[in-house]
Amino acid sequence: MNSLIFIALFSCSPDKSMEDSGSENANVEPTDAPANDVPLVFAASDVEQSTIDLTLDWFDIAKSTWFTEDTFGAEHELYFPTYLVLTGDDLQATIDLEQRYCEHLYEHHAESVEHSRCNTNHIDPNCEHGICLFTEYALNGGAGIASSRQNDGYHLMIMSAKNPSPEEESYRRIILHEAFHIFQLSQHTETDHNRSEEIQGRLSGDHDEHVPWWMEGVAEYTSILLYAQQNGVDSDYIQNEYKNKIGYFNPDTGAPVIDDYFDLGIKLYNIKFDENALFGYQLGAWFVAYLMSEFDEQVLFDFYQNIHIDTFEENFIMHFGMPYQEYVDEFEIFLQQDPENLLSILPQ
Numbered sequence: 001m002n003s004l005i006f007i008a009l010f011s012c013s014p015d016k017s018m019e020d021s022g023s024e025n026a027n028v029e030p031t032d033a034p035a036n037d038v039p040l041v042f043a044a045s046d047v048e049q050s051t052i053d054l055t056l057d058w059f060d061i062a063k064s065t066w067f068t069e070d071t072f073g074a075e076h077e078l079y080f081p082t083y084l085v086l087t088g089d090d091l092q093a094t095i096d097l098e099q100r101y102c103e104h105l106y107e108h109h110a111e112s113v114e115h116s117r118c119n120t121n122h123i124d125p126n127c128e129h130g131i132c133l134f135t136e137y138a139l140n141g142g143a144g145i146a147s148s149r150q151n152d153g154y155h156l157m158i159m160s161a162k163n164p165s166p167e168e169e170s171y172r173r174i175i176l177h178e179a180f181h182i183f184q185l186s187q188h189t190e191t192d193h194n195r196s197e198e199i200q201g202r203l204s205g206d207h208d209e210h211v212p213w214w215m216e217g218v219a220e221y222t223s224i225l226l227y228a229q230q231n232g233v234d235s236d237y238i239q240n241e242y243k244n245k246i247g248y249f250n251p252d253t254g255a256p257v258i259d260d261y262f263d264l265g266i267k268l269y270n271i272k273f274d275e276n277a278l279f280g281y282q283l284g285a286w287f288v289a290y291l292m293s294e295f296d297e298q299v300l301f302d303f304y305q306n307i308h309i310d311t312f313e314e315n316f317i318m319h320f321g322m323p324y325q326e327y328v329d330e331f332e333i334f335l336q337q338d339p340e341n342l343l344s345i346l347p348q
């Protein structure tokens with residue numbers, strides 16, 4: 001299958017934030033050391049060493065929490081190699097980085113590289129800078145996973161130090177979010193594209209297009225919870241993040257994101273990666289919080305240990321007791337109350 005397909009799909013909407021000024025730094029070359037259980041870093045020359053260190057530190061928190069020995073991913077050695085690409089906002093530095101990264105793929109992944117943008121036959125005619133593997137991150141910021149471990153032979157995690165900047169809390173939290181995607185993507189050995197998307201819930205819903213609600217909702221929920229457990233994080237971090245997701249800032253204005261969702265009239269599991277995708281992320285995270293107010297968090301991890309066996313629908317019913325459509329119906333009733341009451345389900 002073609003790894004190009006994945007480029008946009010796992011891109012994760014960053015929180016709005018200030019632009020990083022991006023300061024110059026010595027060229028950071030990737031090492032050739034085998035990446036057994038740490039990411040192999042490919043950093044653009046304008047990325048600070050402190051940003052690389054920070055990103056690896058937070059990746060390590062995710063790894064030690066989620067990539068545990070008792071998981072399918074560990075048993076099948078699927079968490080690594082992970083290539084961690086860090087861009088700043090310097091386009092030429094990012095274009096140089098694309099070349100270095102492609103050289104690595106040609107050396108170590110000769111077969112799958114043919115399906116990537118490193119192959120000049122796959123250059124996007126609309127691409128204006130470099131080969132548009134990483135340059136969009138230098139231009140727009142953001143983060144994403146752009147690989148299929150089962151087909152490519154590696155995970156590719158891309159972080160932009162532009163938006164949010166590494167000084168911001170959300171940068172650290174997004175590292176956890178992306179690392180959780182690696183956890184999700186490592187719990188099966190399926191190489192068929194549609195089947196691997198189906199078991200992740202990305203082909204749930206009443207149409208055949210990708211939907212963010214489940215995979216992104218779970219990554220949001222788990223990353224917010226893990227972040228909140230770290231030293232020095234505000235005790236009301238979870239509440240504030242979840243208030244932000246529904247636009248609930250004071251009792252007078254209510255929760256406009258919830259109002260807009262009902263006005264939209266599209267079921268959560270039918271919301272696509274289009275102009276409404278943010279509802280999938282934000283209310284997907286709320287849906288998972290709602291689910292987790294009724295189940296132990298271990299059930300969620302058990303769910304992932306079963307994705308290599310059952311379909312998403314079967315797996316959901318097995319672990320959460322009813323079809324996801326019915327659960328979303330219940331969730332919608334839950335949402336129709338004073339926003340202050342909604343907060344009471346969140347973990348403290």
Ligand SMILES: [Zn+2]
Pocket residue numbers: 010011012013177178181216219
């Ligand atoms: Zn994501």
